[in-house]
Amino acid sequence: MKFPRKFILVFISILFIVSLTGCAKKQEKDLFTKIKERGKIIAGVRYDARPFGFVNEDQQVRGFDIDLCREIAYRILGNRDAIEFQQVTSSNRIFSITSGAVDFTAATMTITPKRAQIIDFSNPYYIAGQAVMVPKDSEINDISDLAGKRIIVSLGSTSEMNIRQMFPDAEILGFRTYTDAFSALRAGRGDAMTTDDTIIYGFILENPEFIMLKERFTQEPYGLGFKKGRETFVLRETIDMILEDLARDGTLTRLKEKWMPDLDNSNNV
DSSP states (O other), X not given: OOOOHHHHHXXXXXXXXXXXXXXXXXXXXXXHHHHHHXXXXXXXXXXXXXXXXXXXXXXXXXSHHHHHXXXXXXHHHSOTTOEEEEXXXXXXXXXXXXXXXXXXXXXXXXXXXXXXXXXXXXXXXXXXXXXXXEETTOSOOSGGGGTTSEEEEXXXXXXXXXXXXXXXXXXXXXXXXXXXXXXXXXXXXXXXXXXXXXXXXXXXXXXXXXXXXXXXXXXXXXXXXXXXXXXXXXXXXXXXXHHHHHHHXXXXXXXXXXXXXTGGGSSBO
16 A cells, blocks of 8 residues: 555654654754744755856856755745755865754765765765866867876865876865866866866856866766754655655756756767
């Protein structure tokens, strides 16, 4: 017998509450309950990762992750605007979770075993791939040409870790934000910049003098990040069910078409 999804969610919540009542010590309210009482979600998002999270000309935060968070707010609280966005970067997004500054992050964060020792993740909601961006007149034509070059990365990213392992003889230049990293590439401080293809796509849309190499040398499954512990259990389970629904009803596909309509055919070598 297949039970309705709302019934499953209520059942999970009851189990969680019952498990807490058996403890002698008074427990804190779980995060899902706090959100319902607060009437809004607090999400950590990127401001420097077009098209996933960026600030537009009207100083409004926009992007794939922003729309995804609004969908989650709608399905939990019935209001797409019942959400507060806080800026995070590659280097501080995990701390924003563990410190409790945000309820979760939607910040182009790849799910990795190392990170999963520190925080919990939702199921993947997008699969990116690590790529390389170079000026159009660059002599770098494929990934093998990166050996011994100056490569720009965003500090704390999986791209930084991957490129250091692949090219130990390269000079790695790290920056706190993608915006700073790209500015350094444009100023000629490095020969190439590497990060997820989705982020590179956002830069070359507005800077056609740069191109993206064809190769993708990793798969980067993006997940929402949560603080570890019983407090976030119901919220994580709820959001995983919401992500499943968003995939089933085509919402995730529509978000990709909205924010990355021609990523697979973007300007590359």
